[in-house]
Amino acid sequence: MGKTWSDRFEEGLNPFIDSFNASIEFDFVLLQEDLDGSIAHARMLAKTGIISSKEASDIELGLEKIRLEASKGTYKPDSQDEDIHMFVERRLISLLGEVGKKLHTGRSRNDQVGTDLRLWLRRRIDDLDLDLTSFQLALLKHAENNLFTLIPGYTHLQRAQPLSLAHHLLAYIEMINRDRERLKDVRKRVDICPLGSAALAGTSLPIDREFTANELGFSSIYSNSLDAVSDRDFAVEFTSAAALIMTHLSRFSEEIIFWASDEFAFVLLTDRCSTGSSLMPQKKNPDVPELIRGKTGRVFGHLQGLLTMIKGLPLAYNKDFQEDKEAIFDTVKTVRDSVKAMTILLEEGLEFSIERLNETVGSDFSNATDVADYLVSKNVPFREAYQVVGRAVKFCIKEKILLKDLTLNQWQNFNSIIQEEIYEKLIPEKVVASRVSVGGTGFTRVREQLEKWKNSLISPKE
Numbered sequence: 001m002g003k004t005w006s007d008r009f010e011e012g013l014n015p016f017i018d019s020f021n022a023s024i025e026f027d028f029v030l031l032q033e034d035l036d037g038s039i040a041h042a043r044m045l046a047k048t049g050i051i052s053s054k055e056a057s058d059i060e061l062g063l064e065k066i067r068l069e070a071s072k073g074t075y076k077p078d079s080q081d082e083d084i085h086m087f088v089e090r091r092l093i094s095l096l097g098e099v100g101k102k103l104h105t106g107r108s109r110n111d112q113v114g115t116d117l118r119l120w121l122r123r124r125i126d127d128l129d130l131d132l133t134s135f136q137l138a139l140l141k142h143a144e145n146n147l148f149t150l151i152p153g154y155t156h157l158q159r160a161q162p163l164s165l166a167h168h169l170l171a172y173i174e175m176i177n178r179d180r181e182r183l184k185d186v187r188k189r190v191d192i193c194p195l196g197s198a199a200l201a202g203t204s205l206p207i208d209r210e211f212t213a214n215e216l217g218f219s220s221i222y223s224n225s226l227d228a229v230s231d232r233d234f235a236v237e238f239t240s241a242a243a244l245i246m247t248h249l250s251r252f253s254e255e256i257i258f259w260a261s262d263e264f265a266f267v268l269l270t271d272r273c274s275t276g277s278s279l280m281p282q283k284k285n286p287d288v289p290e291l292i293r294g295k296t297g298r299v300f301g302h303l304q305g306l307l308t309m310i311k312g313l314p315l316a317y318n319k320d321f322q323e324d325k326e327a328i329f330d331t332v333k334t335v336r337d338s339v340k341a342m343t344i345l346l347e348e349g350l351e352f353s354i355e356r357l358n359e360t361v362g363s364d365f366s367n368a369t370d371v372a373d374y375l376v377s378k379n380v381p382f383r384e385a386y387q388v389v390g391r392a393v394k395f396c397i398k399e400k401i402l403l404k405d406l407t408l409n410q411w412q413n414f415n416s417i418i419q420e421e422i423y424e425k426l427i428p429e430k431v432v433a434s435r436v437s438v439g440g441t442g443f444t445r446v447r448e449q450l451e452k453w454k455n456s457l458i459s460p461k462e
């Protein structure tokens, strides 16, 4: 059997152009969705009387047979199959003969591919949401174990103020939650059915678009047939949401990478998720976060690629759209793999060095703001208090001591209002505990947040 083209074509395609044109090599992953979409379409054709119910049930049986054959690997695409849609139709015709030729009534590959892609992506978004929830739970577990573990907080990567480690980890839970909300929002626009828009203008046949959309679980249908077959906004929106997920993972990766260095030594990498060097026997490399950081670039690239592919396209369908698939497929694979790898890394790949973290926080000037706040509580204007502490820090650096090592006498030379109670204010645990403003790192606040997340992640309302 030759190509499915009309008799208008006399000569075959140049073999190189034939394979250049084909998408079967990568769009085969849409098989399940193509079959689902075709079954819904066949049922609709029978319901509207365009074909008989016997024909529709034969078509449905044929399509299910193809599903089975493909799962067993007994029927595979070959070089005649340009894409997944042609692959299914060719087999259907070879199984059913004339009846098989009726399936494509009132539809085009343009609305078909849009339907398949949306069905496929909608399922993947739901899977990704579960992956992200598992990642949040892995973060939450470490956060719960480390409410009272302290970690230096940085700005400009300079020690700023000490934090509860749980507070640091909860920041990532927040970021991931925004990612989940974004996906939920994107999903609304993936969940619109283009089927029945045919090639671009709709059809003269009495089809029922609501019926097919309903069969496929779409929440609505496109109102404009041209828009329906040429809209790839959902692909851009999804890839953009994925790019932001990768950005968040990449930032966390970067932190883990330097936390694992000898210079920081805040975490220990276990053997489960780190690799050795082929040359240097002492090394343990953080390959997992490095790979995630590296893979972020691919997803940014896909986003750029999609935007650029779409930007010059006149309405309606253009073959350029075939290029959306590898971008979407690779984005889904990359982001899902990365979230999964990061979750495993948290679950079994790293241990926080609690002692080292607590010690680190006690050996710097990150309690300086607290002296200033103490002076403010004694009615010293903040800007003046700030200068007093600045002078004290300068003195300590010269003497190679910390603020806690200054005698009361020395403190009083900086400002006579200072009393013995200053020493309590300098203790890192007290410093952290005192930051009880809403959203702050104070233990009582962080405990509230832990409770909140435990409730919403472990027993979500929806």
Ligand code: ARG
Pocket (backbone or CB within 6 Å): 023, 027, 083, 109, 110, 113, 317, 319, 321, 322, 323, 325
């Ligand atoms: N393989 C094509 C794609 O991925 C299917 C649609 C082809 N439509 C057409 N008019 N040539 O976009």
